[in-house]
Amino acid sequence: CLIEALDAILPPSRPTDKPLRLPLQDV
Numbered sequence: 001c002l003i004e005a006l007d008a009i010l011p012p013s014r015p016t017d018k019p020l021r022l023p024l025q026d027v
Helices: 002-009 017-026
Strands: none
């Protein structure tokens, strides 16, 4: 996933944005 790749490269600056994007991409 693009999000996973970006997460691995970029640090979790917004912890609230991460859990919100994961379900969105999953669905």
